[in-house]
Amino acid sequence: MPELPEVETVRRSLLPLVKGEVIREVRICLEKAVKPAPEQFVAELTGKEIIDLQRRGKYLLMVLDSGQQVAFHLRMSGRLVWQVGAVPLEKHTTLVLNFDDGHSLHFVDPRKFGTAVLFPPAPPPAGLQTLGLEPLTTKKEELLAALEQAAARRSGPVKGLLLDQGVLAGLGNIYADEVLFAAGVRPMRPAREVTTAEWEKIYQRMIEILNKALDHRGTSRRDYVDGRGEPGDFQNHLQVYGRKKEPCLVCGNQLVYTRVVGRGTHYCPVCQE
DNA sequence: GAACCCCTGGTT
DNA sequence: AACCAGGGGTTC
Structure with a gap:
């Protein structure tokens, strides 16, 4: 969706x-x-x-x-x-x-x-009722604290945390993959092993990507159109999502497509660790 | 966590 | 014909 x-x-x-x-x-x-x-x-x-x-x-x-x-x-x-x-x-x-x-x-x-x-x-x-914090309107310190706190008591992959609407409200599969690529963090990394410096980077890239996606009026792959029936444009700016096995736009190596927390997941094995 | 469910339709 | 899909709820 x-x-x-x-x-x-x-x-x-x-x-x-x-x-x-x-x-x-x-x-x-x-x-x-x-x-x-x-x-x-x-x-x-x-x-x-x-x-x-x-x-x-x-x-x-x-x-x-x-x-x-x-x-x-x-x-x-x-x-x-x-x-x-x-x-x-x-x-x-x-x-x-x-x-x-x-x-x-x-x-x-x-x-x-x-x-x-x-x-x-x-x-x-x-x-x-159980929705987590809004990425774009929550103060940076508060959001980072909530992310790190949630990560500390979770054993699973960091991608699962970003998709958990009870922690962070609004990210889905496309933007989770895009944010983790931009932050250089592999989606399957255990959340509790993500460092403070990496959380900072995840936060910064997330804000940038969401704002850029808003500028482009969203990502239209299949069904999505806005209230006037107009598609968005951000699908033309995705770095990894939907580009399974294509070359990484940064390093040229082949992207990997795999399954993380039950979702199709794209990442670059070179740019993300 | 993973597996399966709710549905239809596009792709392989 | 089988598998996949931007979500999320329920059930182990």
Whole structure:
């Protein structure tokens, strides 16, 4: 799915479009995508005005004038796209919000993993409550302390720590590989053996890469587009992700593709140790 | 941790 | 036909 830069790009692109819109009609095409159950979901949303869009980790939070929020999670293949006027529903549409002025917001999700949770009355998604620190807005000292502390009580690979949303909110498989390459740290290195100097470097490279990815409006490999349906551009700037067995752009040696914490993982055996 | 699950669709 | 995929929850 969309990782932090993609979800944030969706948020930024949608906010000026949906802010102030009043929900006239809710169409649920996939019942399991929403909470609470469809009847209550529809009843609670209809007539409400969208007053803000926020982001926490990979969650997009739609704030309503009732004080309620809808927590969208796009998972692997979800897209939230703004539409003007009546358009035929795209295949795999799971949810549509139709607004008073004829505009609408379509949730399209081929793999059907994405969710929209209205809370209250539903409880906030568990993953949202236990979310870790925001990479871009947490103070450096605080974030580094949290990373090192988490690393100290963990036996597994450093990549697993960077992907742990309860520690750090928003990195996914693409950016974890990119950050570790830029920092010169192998993804399978035990987290507790990563030195303070290396954490510092991981932190710096992570900030740079996330900001650059935001500048390029995210990475579009397959499904990802922003709220206007526009793809991002950062796929053209990836250093290792998706380049299995191709030459390293820094040293020319062949990149390695392997499996770490169950995820396909790219790294350079020369540049990363 | 690893293995499997939720799904569809693209690639080998 | 088999395997893979940007996520994450559950179960050993």
